[in-house]
Amino acid sequence: MKLRKVTAASAVVLALALSATACGGDKKDDTSGSSSSGGGGGTIKIGIKYDQPGLGLKKPDGTFAGFDVDVATYVAKQLGYDADKIEFVETKSADRENALARGDVKFIAATYSITDERKQKVDFAGPYLLAHQDLLIKTDSTIAKGTDLNGKKLCSVTGSTSAQNVQKTIAPDAKLKKVSSYSECIAALQNGAVDAVTTDDSILAGFASQDQYKGKFKLAGLKLSNENYGVGVKKGDSATVDKINKALEKMVSDGSWQKAVDANFGPANYKNEQAPKIGVIVPNAS
Template sequence: MRKTRIALAAAAAATALTLSACGGGGTGGGDGDGDSIRIGIKFDQPGLGFKDGENYTGFDVDVAKFVAQELGYSENQIEWVSAPSANRETMLQNNQVDMIFATYSITDSRKEVVDFAGPYFVAGQDLLVANDSDITGPEDLNERNLCSVTGSTSAQKVKDTYAEGTNLQELPGYAECVTQMSGGTIDAVTTDDIILAGLAAQPAYQGQFKVVGAPFSEENYGVGLPKGSDRCEAINEAITKMIEDGAWETALQTNTEGTGYEPNADTNPPTPAACS
């Protein structure tokens, strides 16, 4: 099985991530040629894309570094660009970035205006709860306080589909939701499972929270590209290499450590789709 093969490659994974971080010429695309590459990520999503001073960390960042190396770019040739969710298509259409790794779900409507490589991860909507919570799924949220960010449809989906008696709370960001949950005023937080795991893995919350592990949606995270980009095949080859040599698994474990999070084994690691 592919998962077993990945686990056996753990030693190779650590080496691969080190090489990715240090840079050097790659063999996947070979189009670095001394130029920089502009990569859009989230700057405010711990465990996925996070900016702390001049340091950039997270699973999306690790995948982006690996892919960039395979395309022929060293780490010091990467220009990291903040890519808020609402601006991603515009940034690609206006050539403000060369590619985007930012929990960017592949959808038919988005594919009309931008291209995608990948997916490199398959997420699902889930719940983050206290370690001693008896909540095991969205059906347990009647008369409980559920938090999500302002403007998100995640919490409303739970109320409409699973637990009509849920008390919805909206806050500006997921970090605020988790802070409220640590104080006992929130019973659960909902969004994509890997986003929740990244939040729970932060030092301030180590050991306090867990991802329930019962995803109830499917989100294919892709690499956003300008329409007509010629990099899709090379990026898919790089993602496949990262998965097969174990670096993908190591990056995921490193960025969700201490949360007990396990991705859906039926969908992860994913197989990149054929480029259209």
Template sequence: MKLHKASAAAAAALVLSLTATACGGDSDSGDGGGKKITVGIKYDQPGLGLKTPDGKFTGFDVDVATYVAKQLGYEAKDITFKQAPSAERENLIKNGDVKFVVASYSINDKRKAEVDFAGPYFLAHQDLLVRADDNSITKATDLNSKKLCSVTGSTSAQNVKEKLAPKADLLQQGGYSECLTGLENKSVDALTTDNSILAGYAAQKEHQGKFKLVGLSLSDENYGIGLKKGDKDLQTKINAALKKMVDDGSWEKYVKANFGPANYKNEPAPKITEGS
């Protein structure tokens, strides 16, 4: 009996070895097929990255992360999603807590000093969300006399304070949900971030009819996949996965599934520029 078990174990090990060899190189970044991978996403962004009450994960970034991980040799069951708040994304990557981050992560020079990116895989624009009955905010400068909410560490907050409305009363919260609560109870007048994120919130059943997007394009936000600085091998593999995702129609499918209900008019898939 013991010999039979040992033989079975040896056979299983051989199969695993052959599988790893077959999928090594092109399909993973050195971690090997069958092992686990940890990916950073947002937990509080409907339409992009949301952890539902039953513990599932939904959204465009979740779909992209799952697709990319599969191209690296990991099935959905091998993925552990880790919460990646805006202010913590660089630390999670640098400390090795995650393999990569897919979390409405805009590529900019300040971040590229600390981490590398693959992509971009999506182009959004900064906009404002206001209460549906509020017509006092129609342009960015209107915020100078208003209470504005955004998320700590986001490019949107910096953009407003430095360029658009330096006299705005800016409140920075840990997550967009807190900003939305403030907007609903009138403790803030507007929420600013990417239009994709705002559309996701406005489209939720419990929020329909309460809020509206002002319809501004205050910035171009190219979403990239953040990874450890200098990991050119992983960057190349993720870029290849992103290109394949667009070419095989998966990108368009994910956009329609996650943003379609909000009538969000997305930009075409952007050209991959990082690592080239």
């Protein structure tokens, strides 16, 4: 009896050892999880915008769409996470740095322009898109250059640096209308309450690509600033930055990047820049 008990105990120990070995053999990327991203085992939390058509939009059925969503999904796949293992988290502009510092998300793809100030708080992979400040106007508009905005009604959101840039350096006599969201600006442009809307061309193209606006608006193509969109990562997490950069390079080389641009911005006739080189930031003209 004593011999059988020892044998049974040994069998249990052996089984546990084999189980531990099997778990240790999992080669899934560990860039997410309860210890690093706040997510459960085998999932990854990614910060995006919920209210930017063409970039990051939560649709009525609960699914997500947009260029940033496509980039995030591709990157996650390269890190070892299928689409059903992704939890998209709404990450508003004012809370992006805090969300990364708290570990609420593993990375952020949300029209996140790389700036020297932000690089003091977070690390960036990319850039993955070079956008520009521009104007959205009606298709029959005669506005062809920035100075044409003098005397015209211009819409942007409260606190927008884009609108300030126009008023200070481009068209000081433009009549600025400030609202709480770009959706309000687009509605005002449609009904003739304003003559133009200004912010990043990628954001404007996303709105113009919506079914209800197709053929009604166009981008002026003025390139009033350079906005280098990067993937935000928690400060000091260089390993994740390196992995995301490799994923972004592959997305460009296999054609997935251009396919995502065409699908999300194409209807607005968005003349995008070529995919930027990793680590190369295009500065604004001095």
